[in-house]
Amino acid sequence: MKHSESATFDLAVQALDSFQIEIPSWGFANTGTRFGKFVQAAAASTIEEKFADAAEVNRLTGVTPTLALHVLWDLPNGITDVPEVKELERRFALRAGSINPNLFQDQEYKFGSLCNPSAEIRKQAVDHVLDSIEIAKRLGCRDVSLWLPDGSNYPGSQSIRKRIGWLEEALRASHDHLDPGQRLLIEYKPFEPAFYHTDIADWGMSSHFAREAGPQARVLVDTGHHYSSQNIEQIVAWLLHTGLLGGFHFNDRRYADDDLTLGSIDPYQIFRIFHEIHAATTDGLAHDIAFMIDQSHNLKGKIEASIQTVVTAQELWLKAALVDRDQLAMHQQSCNLVAAEELFRGAFWTDVRPLAAAWRVTRGLPADPLAALYASGYVERAAEERGSRHSAVSSYA
Numbered sequence: 001m002k003h004s005e006s007a008t009f010d011l012a013v014q015a016l017d018s019f020q021i022e023i024p025s026w027g028f029a030n031t032g033t034r035f036g037k038f039v040q041a042a043a044a045s046t047i048e049e050k051f052a053d054a055a056e057v058n059r060l061t062g063v064t065p066t067l068a069l070h071v072l073w074d075l076p077n078g079i080t081d082v083p084e085v086k087e088l089e090r091r092f093a094l095r096a097g098s099i100n101p102n103l104f105q106d107q108e109y110k111f112g113s114l115c116n117p118s119a120e121i122r123k124q125a126v127d128h129v130l131d132s133i134e135i136a137k138r139l140g141c142r143d144v145s146l147w148l149p150d151g152s153n154y155p156g157s158q159s160i161r162k163r164i165g166w167l168e169e170a171l172r173a174s175h176d177h178l179d180p181g182q183r184l185l186i187e188y189k190p191f192e193p194a195f196y197h198t199d200i201a202d203w204g205m206s207s208h209f210a211r212e213a214g215p216q217a218r219v220l221v222d223t224g225h226h227y228s229s230q231n232i233e234q235i236v237a238w239l240l241h242t243g244l245l246g247g248f249h250f251n252d253r254r255y256a257d258d259d260l261t262l263g264s265i266d267p268y269q270i271f272r273i274f275h276e277i278h279a280a281t282t283d284g285l286a287h288d289i290a291f292m293i294d295q296s297h298n299l300k301g302k303i304e305a306s307i308q309t310v311v312t313a314q315e316l317w318l319k320a321a322l323v324d325r326d327q328l329a330m331h332q333q334s335c336n337l338v339a340a341e342e343l344f345r346g347a348f349w350t351d352v353r354p355l356a357a358a359w360r361v362t363r364g365l366p367a368d369p370l371a372a373l374y375a376s377g378y379v380e381r382a383a384e385e386r387g388s389r390h391s392a393v394s395s396y397a
């Protein structure tokens with residue numbers, strides 16, 4: 001049975017009202033590949049500019065009230081920078097979101113951070129995580145989002161098992177410092193920068209470490225951190241089932257961790273992930289998931305790409321909300337395969353853009369956020385004000 005038009009609109013309102021997504025500060029900065037960087041005049045190079053850009057995205061979309069911060073890039077002086085961030089939060093009516101420790105930039109981490117064979121370097125890494133937790137506490141941020149580059153490049157060159165033990169210890173020590181409402185999100189990635197073994201290579205390892213760390217630890221799924229053709233929605237279903245799903249870093253990929261715009265290569269993949277989440281809700285499964293974006297826009301305009309991402313995420317979330325899950329459950333139960341698949345695909349192929357535009361209008365937002373950005377002249381103004389300062393920026397500045 002198909003939903004009536006007004007029931008569909010009510011469903012859309014409910015779905016879109018319940019959806020928010022966090023944008024990363026680094027999505028507004030000049031970034032590149034290891035081969036070089038194409039500098040954009042409008043790119044943000046200070047935390048103030050990143051807040052300004054993120055506030056513009058939130059003004060136009062209404063669903064991005066928080067900004068993910070990367071400690072060394074955004075708070076280079078650590079805790080001392082907290083008052084400045086608080087001031088920016090007030091000025092731009094935007095809150096700091098997840099706090100990302102940086103365990104991959106310092107020279108000491110050449111052979112690993114929390115898994116480094118040197119106890120001294122492991123302590124330095126733990127101290128940085130503790131500082132990041134303290135920053136999160138002072139800013140009232142719930143999630144500390146941990147990704148480590150640790151691993152090795154050559155067989156036999158490291159003890160994989162010893163490193164597991166060191167990491168368990170480090171994560172327990174970090175977890176001990178969380179406030180009751182805080183969470184430690186543990187991200188996995190199969191390879192890069194390490195190319196032989198990675199210490200947290202997949203969701204099974206992340207799940208183990210989350211359980212070892214303590215009850216406030218969860219797994220973070222970065223959609224770009226999987227091998228080709230891996231069934232990510234199945235991973236999501238497992239994490240929902242085991243109560244370990246903490247959040248997502250959304251982006252799209254063709255080959256590896258490409259950090260392309262969400263849904264640009266495989267929108268059906270994101271739809272399938274969102275379906276699992278809606279289905280868990282329908283089935284009454286408790287979950288608390290942070291939706292975050294982790295993308296670098298090397299060629300596209302950064303604010304445009306951010307808006308495009310948010311709008312695409314909303315559309316895919318809405319498409320997945322339209323799946324008639326009662327009907328689907330009946331088809332699944334009776335193994336009516338084609339009917340089940342057609343129902344599922346039918347929701348994916350529904351053009352929900354008019355519904356999303358109508359929802360925006362009811363919420364006092366521009367029906368077309370990208371067109372509203374172009375009309376505002378914001379990017380041109382930013383390019384004019386910031387352009388001359390970009391000649392000698394360092395990466396991620």
Ligand code: PSV
Binds near residue numbers: 100222257
């Ligand atoms: C690593 O590839 C990663 O996905 C982690 O989340 C980092 O914090 C982020 O990218 C940096 O862009």
Ligand code: MN
Binds near residue numbers: 147187222249
């Ligand atoms: Mn990530």
